[in-house]
Amino acid sequence: MLEDIQAAIPLGFFLSFMVGPVFFVLLETSAIKGFRAAITFDIGVLLADILFILVAYFSSFQLLENLSNQPGLYVFGGVILLIYGLVTFFKVGIKEIPLGSKRIKKSDFLGLFVKGFLLNFINIGVLVFWLGIIIIIGPSLDNDPNRFVTFFATVLLSYFITDIFKILLAKQLKKKLTAKRIFMVKKVIGIILLICGLVLIVKGFLPKNQFNIENGLEKLEHTIIE
Template sequence: MNLILEGVKVGMILCFLIGPIFFAIVQAGVEEGFRAGAMLGLGIWVSDFLFILSVYLGLAYISQVVSGPNFTLYLGIGGSITLAAFGAGALLTAPRTGALPEWSRQTLRTSSYHSLWLKGFLINTVNPFTFFFWIGVASSMVVEEGLAPLDARFFFGGVLGTIIVTDVLKIVLAKRIRQWLRPVHLLWLRRISGGALILFAIVLLGRTLWSL
């Protein structure tokens, strides 16, 4: 039980961080509803699960890869390009709400579920913070604390479970606030979300180049 609570604490810390994942979830929940937001979230959660599985089973090998001279450079450039691409897509397109009757009480899914899942998966996977976060957690908890396989399952289950629950709450709240928004607010939400993704991409690229 203590390990589950430790995992919940780590997950709660993550849920309060404002990053590209937060803006992507809120945008999907407000514009396209709960199912769309949940599908984007599912891509994020699958990505996190694969990170947990990878770093737990192959921590020694991954540590060698990370210590390579160009790994951080390639990961940072790839992540910044992906974030900038999603941000530009949000800025260059507008939410389709103009022709909807009583639109504030409805949602219109303009993206396929597959594309939403892929968006969530890519935003989380190419984010260097996610990569190094899971390596750091696995190194400190699994290696230094010497967790047994069953104990590691409890701990990582607590972390991932907290992430899923808090993300679902964000999606629900995002959908709820839609009824108080007008079309112009949705447009500005998309611009803020797109601008934030591009800003994160620029910061990520700057930090990557600065560390050379």
């Protein structure tokens, strides 16, 4: 069990620094809305990961192949990200940004939780990633359900703890944020979401031979081993 935990911690740390829409929105939420808001958002992200892991665990390599042959799923997720990026980019004008601190309502926390969940859930690549991890790591865990639980619980816990440190660091920027800087942060986040959405859409339109799952798993396995 100790070996499983030791193997899982680096993976959780690595996942926390994977650059994507969740990474940037988490930092933005922490810097602008504070620690509790960012934690709520991150819990939503983790819930989506837990659901993906459960789906992946009770699935098989065949499901991974089927996903690779359904590029429309990438296009769907990419379009949603694209729309969300456009809304983020054009939604707020600099005059609409409050200069003072604003207390977050309970309903706002629910919205942040749902936002974190959906932002992670719409990215089908996350499910493919967890499927790949389970296929690669399964034999070394002897396909033992208890060892699976220990391994992935440790991955998610180390991921969450690393995120807490990221949130605390980003929160330090809050005092330095003026209306103009918040406006620029939101514009940058919008652009990043647009780019991520376009990348997913492009993946959906690539020829099927570009979705080589075996090669992808080999690269992923080398990354984990290293």
